[in-house]
Amino acid sequence: MTTKFCKDVLVLLSGGIDSITCATYLLNQGFNVKALTFLSNNKIFSNFKEVFCAKEFARSKSLDHIILDVSNLDVLVNDIGNMRFSIGGKLGGCIPEYQQASPMSVEIMHMSSMMYAISHNISEIYWAIHKDDLGGDSPDKIIKYLGTINSLSEINYGVSCKVKTPFLYMSKSQVIDIGVDLGVEMNKTYSCSVGDDDPCGKCDQCKLREIALFKAVKRKIAI
Numbered sequence: 001m002t003t004k005f006c007k008d009v010l011v012l013l014s015g016g017i018d019s020i021t022c023a024t025y026l027l028n029q030g031f032n033v034k035a036l037t038f039l040s041n042n043k044i045f046s047n048f049k050e051v052f053c054a055k056e057f058a059r060s061k062s063l064d065h066i067i068l069d070v071s072n073l074d075v076l077v078n079d080i081g082n083m084r085f086s087i088g089g090k091l092g093g094c095i096p097e098y099q100q101a102s103p104m105s106v107e108i109m110h111m112s113s114m115m116y117a118i119s120h121n122i123s124e125i126y127w128a129i130h131k132d133d134l135g136g137d138s139p140d141k142i143i144k145y146l147g148t149i150n151s152l153s154e155i156n157y158g159v160s161c162k163v164k165t166p167f168l169y170m171s172k173s174q175v176i177d178i179g180v181d182l183g184v185e186m187n188k189t190y191s192c193s194v195g196d197d198d199p200c201g202k203c204d205q206c207k208l209r210e211i212a213l214f215k216a217v218k219r220k221i222a223i
């Protein structure tokens with residue numbers, strides 16, 4: 001491992017391939033990585049399996065790891081239309097439309113992480129969103145959104161705290177390529193939107209993961 005930076009950073013760690021690859025990349029760069037995971041335990045949707053993977057990863061790397069239970073936030077929203085930027089994963093017809101996959105918006109996620117970061121003197125938060133997550137939105141929209149989010153810490157606290165998106169212009173398979181190169185244990189990550197013990201294999205997150213892993217393996221074989 002290199003020790004270029006001995007700086008604290010915060011990673012939004014869902015327990016999926018993307019966030020675990022992002023955390024691994026930052027660790028390899030020598031950052032002191034702290035992790036924040038959002039637990040959704042409402043009666044409609046839970047991401048226990050994903051959170052379990054996040055916990056195991058954080059434990060294996062001895063990361064400071066906060067798990068924030070956001071289960072009750074579902075009282076604020078009424079349907080899947082409240083999700084933006086595909087947080088929680090696109091559903092691909094696996095879950096009826098009236099059921100919500102995530103009880104929170106990205107704004108709540110980012111504001112909560114900013115509260116933690118600022119109070120721990122952390123100036124960078126890493127969000128492993130990539131272009132296959134955008135569901136029709138353009139990266140420019142994310143950049144514009146982040147510009148607003150990032151300015152809030154300066155306006156309110158007078159300090160700079162930025163949400164960074166190193167994978168924004170990459171496909172999921174490119175992210176997986178990075179993960180494979182970094183030795184991320186793919187079988188210890190979880191991405192399915194349904195949240196059962198075994199991935200459903202049908203939702204968009206499962207399909208994307210399968211295609212991306214296949215492409216990554218093919219590229220390795222070609223080398």
Ligand SMILES: [Zn+2]
Binds near residue numbers: 199200201
């Ligand atoms: Zn699935």
